[in-house]
Amino acid sequence: MRQDTIRRLFSLILLAILVAIFSGTSEYFLTFANIFTLLREAAVTGILAIGVTFVIIAAGIDLSTGALVALISMICANFLYYTTLPVPIILMIGVLVGILGGSLNGFLTAKLKLPDFIATLSTQGIFRGLTLVFAIRENGVIRNKVIKNMSFLILGGHINGIYLATIAFFILAIIGQFILKKTRFGTYTYAIGSNLKSATLSGIKTDAVKIIVYIISGLCCAIGAFFLTSKLQSATPEMGIGLEFDVIAAVVVGGCAFSGGHGDVFGSVIGTLFMAVLTNGLYKYNFPTAYQIIIKGLVIVATVIFDSVYQKFMENRTARTKNLKQFPSNFIESK
Template sequence: MKRKHNIGYYLIKYKVFLIFAVLFIVMAVTSDFFLTKANLFNMLRQLSINGLLAVGMTFVLITGGIDLSIGAVLTFSAMVGCSFIRNDSPYPVIVCILVTIAIGITIGFINGVVIAKGNVPAFIVTLGTQLMASGGALLFNNGSPIPGLKDSYNTIGAGNILGIPLPIIIFLVVLLVGVLILKRTRFGRYTYAVGGNNLAAEACGINAAVVKIKVYVIAGLCAAIAGIVLSSRVKTATPLAGDGYELDAIAAVVLGGTSLSGGVGSMWGTVVGVLIIGLLNNGMDLLNVQSYFQDIIQGLIIVLAVFIDVNTNKKQR
């Protein structure tokens, strides 16, 4: 016999979709420019950065961890990578891309090893690497940006394929890979198992430490890709480019239904969370909301998302 659910059940289950729909309608009504093709593509370009970071963060949060370093990893990896492709540099673009990705993966690996093997709380480890990567980005070029990047590199952030901006395509490709890994691979199942009950997962023969290391490597990789997209879009690498991006990513993933307690979450929910954050940022810019108020509103969203997550988990116990 099928269990009947009341309307409250469906409102809670699909709350993130309802929030997005309401925000979209409000913005469409209050701003004449919102529904224009130029603005929608601009919004999607901007949210692609947060989307890339959120894909990696989804893996981390599902295991019950957290990564506060991704914004700084984005910055530091892009700063070092872009030093290889200034206009006067003899190196091809692929060198910059490989160096940037290698740095992101390396920092992610270090995070994962210290957390999984050293049994150090993820909050402390990633806060430490955030500070080190931020300091490294400032130290690398004496606090100055790296401008004058090759046009072939800038095409990554400014180019189009069949009228679709490349940053959006890159985000969608990374997203689909993330979906396939979570839903269609053994590693994806292990990720949920470790987040749901670490001890039970190990009792079933799952190497929880290896799983945790891999998810932080994925987060570092996604941060590096985001660094490539962002620096190529603005045609320069700056030592403060990634400041605050980790908070947007966490907010998007939690809004999308991924639990901070681990074991619960989906990549599609993360997409909707990314869209909500992008919609809010774009909408507040269109309505000329001061940046100070934007920070306050985003902070409230993070607190509200965590509040809903905690209380939803209590009801399910």
């Protein structure tokens, strides 16, 4: 079996075990109301995880997602509070901000050759600062006003109990998986993540690909921001703090390796559902927030250790197979 297939099966097994544990100890866990709520809570993280999947497959990292979500939400809130612009125009402005944020990350990493970690950590601070600049104020004091525009709040609605955010999440996952697996751009993304130098020598415009994957991440941040803002019916400077942790955790648990070149969107969907089930279960058992963060961190560590051990096992297996194939010819030559 391929490494990606085995890795996805491992994530599915973890998800099944977690569901079995929580459903076996709580009669309310597998109720329709809880499942729909769980999927809604997973949707925003999952939408962001789709974009970050492209980035990590290309051997990058994006630490600015939570801050960019907050900035987009706050800018949209300003237009909703102070203008009479139609909601579609405001959404287009939010998408533009997301694309610009992603382009900045791509420019810093691809053109200026800054390490992805440093570049996106810096833009995280920039976006968070701009969120404070655009925060709604009255007499110089930041106020969190309720959004009352029903044309915007409809994004937080549902169809027969299934929230629009959940529907958008799964539709975007299908689109993202198609782009990764069935398009030339997807092939290029895997190529630069596997071996940047070889990809460059083969004629791939690696800088352009890297900028685009960050733009995709920024676009997903915009879409996630719309659903999160409509759900909360407000935009706050604190919005999205720590969100990048859950997003990266979901992508890693789903099978994307930090070294790049491995993973896919469907794996990240499984990882997102795993983290959502874990969070939901821990919340229902009244685990303190500190312990929830510790447990999530341990899950990431365990997943990375598994990936490292499995990668070393596959390399040793490949080396042994290669030696066995060469043995007959070497034996004949020695005779």
